[in-house]
Amino acid sequence: MKQKNGGWIALFLAPACILFILIFAIPLVMVFVTSLFDYRLLPRTFTFVGFSNFVQLFTEDNRFWPIFGNTVKWLFIHCIFHVTLGTLLAFILYKKPRGWKFVRVTYMIPNIISQSAIAMIFLNLYNAQYGAVNSFLKLVGLESLQHNWLFETATAFPSVTLTWFLFAGYTTTLVLAQLLSTDESLIEAAEIDGATSFQIDRLVMFPVVKKMIGTTVIMAATYMLQLFSMLYITTGGGPGTVTTNLPLYLYTTMKANNYGYANTIGVVIILLGFITMTLIRKIFGMNKED
Template identity: 30%
Template sequence: MSTPTIDRLEGSRRTARTEASSRQISRAEGWRRRGPLLPALIFTIIVTQLPFLLTIWYSLHSRNLLRPESDLFVGFSNYLDIARDSTFRQTAWNSVVITLGCVLVAMVLGIVLALLLDRPFFGRSVARTMLITPFLVMPVATSVLWAVALLNPTYGLFNWTLGLFGLEAVDWTSTYPVVSILMALVWQWTPFMMLLVLAGLQAQPKDVLEAASVDGAGTWLTFRLITLPHLRRYIELGVLLGIIYVVNTFDQIYLMTAGGPGTASANLPFYIYQRAFLGFDVGQAAAMGVVVVIATIIVASAALRLIFRSFEVKE
């Protein structure tokens, strides 16, 4: 074998050894960085994925707490039963109405309040603190406050205000149960939306606004063409987080209306609670829980894709 051929073979071997060594170093570096996160990952899997797998197992069985001996494998029978359940469809629609109604109204109010707080005025820090307070109140306290102090048909503040104008008192939680829940949720979640939008407003480049003002753009034109596109990712993030959290609303419904009248104001989490802890039907409740989780993952994945796409477009 000629000397040039031997040199090329030796060079190829050295290159291969160098690449293998680099891959080992890179792999070791990766494990060194990910190693401290492994306990958190293992803990997350234990407390989230294992219960979810157990829920799936329960959803495939006919299991009733009053009859433990009747635990039978029924396959997808529970899923077929809830597909034919008119109450499940009604509570699913209530979940959509309550979630979207709360998130959209809270976002609109949050944008308005953020625009007001972004302007300098006397007492702005006090006003900002007061507006943030509702988000810091526990949901149980919020529910009691709205059900007893504001919406009570006898001595609630709303009916007292109606009485000043000569109007009759309204039993809000019985006559307008969904609206009553929405008012309490919007009051609680508007500060969260306001904070997100306010962060976006304060991150907006001031030189762009000054240039628009010099060019003669009015307030509305500047907001529509410059400020609102800049706030898009903040608004999308607020809507996504709001949907994820509000769809799991339970406290307000349990304490304000108990899902009534009948199931007029019940959402999916409350109906699942009724099936599991009042009807003792663990199998169907587990199937409903699996359906809700899958639907939430689909919506969240689609929303995250939109948010990431907006980041890519801006970059």
């Protein structure tokens, strides 16, 4: 009986495994392999150079470390502050205050709009000539605070960060769903024992949703490690490298017809993602089954 079941299991898993190998595993191996080559299309070049691309990236490329720093900063901001914001809102909404369903739905709306559309919205909001931000500052007599927000070195990084920082809808939705599905007897027992609302949140509810919060942190890290269109549309990575991250740098390197070097950057992104995910799982006590 087990042998028959094993055959059916293999049969039904085969399509998914084949797709995984073709779409994910083979391209992943190709990224690692081609990072060891001087790989260009015009003129056609495919010369083995070993770890020369990595040596150049880490020791000779003056742009790499500032760009790497931007990526790490955004990872930290998104995984810590962004998720915290969404979690706090979830803890407020699970107590079902007046209008909580309306807030839940409206707060999710920006997360279902494409990155490109949101980028265009903020590109217009920040516009130096007619944008709403500068227009409001002028209206209230604060012309001295007006800036070309996305294209001045001092303001570009925080301005770009704000285009996604406030929209923690996925975190709020997932954590709220876990909170609302928790057995109410846990809360009732804590209330009988004399626990305050804050103590219930900290000692009862937070442990219940801890792993879900960890999941949203992983989602936030993944989002940051593939963020591209938002930066490309708003600033193009400028001024200089102030708002350039590793995915955008990989893209510009590919446009320069240096595919081997671009895939070297891709390897760094993969390794950074692996290290980040490992740390998150360790911090939140998540095992391989979570």
